[in-house]
Amino acid sequence: MRRSIRPEFASAPAPTEHWPDAQQPRLFLLRRDGVIVAKAKVFPRRITTEEGPLVVAALAGVLCDPDRRGCGYGKAVVRAAFGLVDDGTFGCAFFQTGVAEFYEKLGCRVVTNRLVNSLAVTPSARPFWDEAAMIYPAGFAWPSGEIDTLGPGW
Numbered sequence: 001m002r003r004s005i006r007p008e009f010a011s012a013p014a015p016t017e018h019w020p021d022a023q024q025p026r027l028f029l030l031r032r033d034g035v036i037v038a039k040a041k042v043f044p045r046r047i048t049t050e051e052g053p054l055v056v057a058a059l060a061g062v063l064c065d066p067d068r069r070g071c072g073y074g075k076a077v078v079r080a081a082f083g084l085v086d087d088g089t090f091g092c093a094f095f096q097t098g099v100a101e102f103y104e105k106l107g108c109r110v111v112t113n114r115l116v117n118s119l120a121v122t123p124s125a126r127p128f129w130d131e132a133a134m135i136y137p138a139g140f141a142w143p144s145g146e147i148d149t150l151g152p153g154w
């Protein structure tokens with residue numbers, strides 16, 4: 001008996017081992033005096049835009065020690081993470097945030113596309129929960145129209 005492949009299974013994000021080495025998930029840690037003071041994660045995500053599929057650097061988990069804020073550590077660790085875009089490993093970074101002004105100073109811009117997740121129980125529910133969706137670099141030719149994150153937000 002022939003079994004059909006469920007469409008959502010066929011289009012699920014590829015497991016990490018299918019990504020090129022340079023795009024494998026990375027954790028950036030900034031240490032001062034032997035202590036981790038800031039961190040940021042980057043991993044690959046395939047999304048669908050109205051201009052076709054796109055692999056983006058998904059930035060997540062950006063955090064600076066509350067006792068060490070305002071010292072440039074957050075900026076430094078995010079700059080290091082964006083190095084994966086600057087060196088061409090990814091075309092752009094795509095992420096959500098509640099602190100858009102912090103990222104604007106780092107060369108990012110807010111994008112206002114409608115966001116959906118076609119693999120969710122409720123596909124029309126916005127997969128990002130923070131106020132702003134942003135890209136880096138600001139000048140990237142980001143498509144207009146709907147963006148499908150093809151999985152949960154990050």
Ligand SMILES: CC(C)(COP(=O)(O)OP(=O)(O)OC[C@H]1O[C@@H](n2cnc3c(N)ncnc32)[C@H](O)[C@@H]1OP(=O)(O)O)[C@@H](O)C(=O)NCCC(=O)NCCS
Pocket residue numbers: 061062063064065068069070071072073074075076096097098099100101102105
């Ligand atoms: C956002 C966060 C990472 C910033 O870290 P930080 O080390 O305090 O920031 P920096 O000292 O590197 O600041 C860099 C610049 O951004 C500005 N900035 C820092 N936090 C800001 C904020 N919340 N809103 C607007 N601008 C901010 C600084 O004034 C500084 O500006 P300057 O370059 O003109 O002097 C830190 O406040 C944090 O961990 N917040 C809680 C978690 C969070 O919101 N993470 C982001 C999730 S997407």
